[in-house]
Amino acid sequence: MGMGEYPSWQAASTWGEESGRENRRRTKLRLRTAAHVVRGLMIELRVRNCFDFLHRGCPCRAL
Structure with missing residues (x-):
């Protein structure tokens, strides 16, 4: 059994x-x-100047 398991491990x-x-x-x-x-x-953020955007959490979830 050991020899049969070696190729799968490799x-x-x-x-x-x-x-x-x-x-x-x-x-x-x-x-x-x-x-x-x-x-x-x-x-x-600079264009909107909206700091509430930072408090909503990770923006990645919305994308």
Whole structure:
């Protein structure tokens, strides 16, 4: 049974490394997107000058 389980464990470790690379790539994209979203929100806040917007909670839920 041990020999039969080894390939699945090896495949899982390889898959883990691949998902790690994908996660890094996705994290970079998320950070870029978040930076643009924050920048847009700050501009919107300056234009509206509405501070109640900050007290409503995370604006991401509304998007």
